[in-house]
Amino acid sequence: KTTADKALAANEADIKAKQATKDTADQTLTDANTAKTTADKALAANKADIKAKQATKDTADQTLTDANTAKDTANKALAANEADIKAKQATKDTADQTLTDANTAKDTADKALAANEADIKAKQATKDTAVATLEKATKDEKESKSKLDKDNESIENLNYKDTNDNSVKTVSDVIAAKGFVKETKVEGVAIIANAHKSETIDKFKKEWEAVLGKKYKHKIELKNVETIEEINNKANGLLENKVKSQSLEMSLENLY
Incomplete structure (x- = not known):
């Protein structure tokens, strides 16, 4: 009987210990289920937040693409304008040379007129021709200079835009x-x-x-x-x- 009582007491103690272990396991399971429910809700909210941020990124990507396209267009326009200015500069150089030649011709005519009054009528005609050439050359030079100034102003505006683009970090x-x-x-x-x-x-x-x-x-x-x-x-x-x-x-x- 004493042996049986001891065995019974030991068994009851073992049952009590195992019950405590089970209670702990049950509480752990309850806590885990609660944490899972909370995590599921947080996951749903996070997915919505990610979707919103993706939309923001897509908008930003499109803005960057548009900005690059605009800059490329401006660069092409600048290159075309520079070529046009080069051609107009050549025209101006020709007009300047014509003006120089006309001035030389006028000087020659003036000297000939002073040196030979007898031949003044013929040389006056030469002078008149030279003056007419000078006036035309002067007019052409002024018109060419005006166009060049406008084109320079245009390219300065384009250069300002290009500089402004490059200032963006x-x-x-x-x-x-x-x-x-x-x-x-x-x-x-x-x-x-x-x-x-x-x-x-x-x-x-x-x-x-x-x-x-x-x-x-x-x-x-x-x-x-x-x-x-x-x-x-x-x-x-x-x-x-x-x-x-x-x-x-x-x-x-x-x-x-």
Whole structure:
């Protein structure tokens, strides 16, 4: 009987211990189901957020494409205008030479008129011809100069536009700055930079969520975090809430 009583007492103690183990397992399962429900809701919200950010990126990509197209068009127009100016410069050079020749002819006629008054009538006719040539050359030179000035003004405007285009920082330069990009006078630049910055942060957050998901054996989402530092802090906080494994700590250390 004594032996049976001891065996019974030992059995009851074993049953009590196993019941405690079962209660702990039940609570763990309940907590896991609650966490899964929360994660599912967060996942749905995150998918909607990703869709919105993708739309923003698509808009930014189109803006960049349009800007590049406009710049290419301006460059082609500039090249065509420079060729036209070169041709008009050649015309002006010819007009200048004609004017020089006309001045020379006029000087020759004046000297001949002073030296030979007897032949003044014939030489006056020569002078008149030279003067007419001079007037025509002067008129042509003025018209050519006026056209050249207008063309120079046109190419200056195009050069200003090209310089303005080149003053826009590249997206990579903008993203290198801390935080998100403020709105600038250049349409599309801030949108593009912020879209790529968001993608970088989202990728970093998803890497952490994948590591945490492996640890907890279900999907984890880091909510209400917007910077790399906030993501690290929240992820490390989640790790400290459960018993850490040495292999996971080493994995995280190697990864980040």
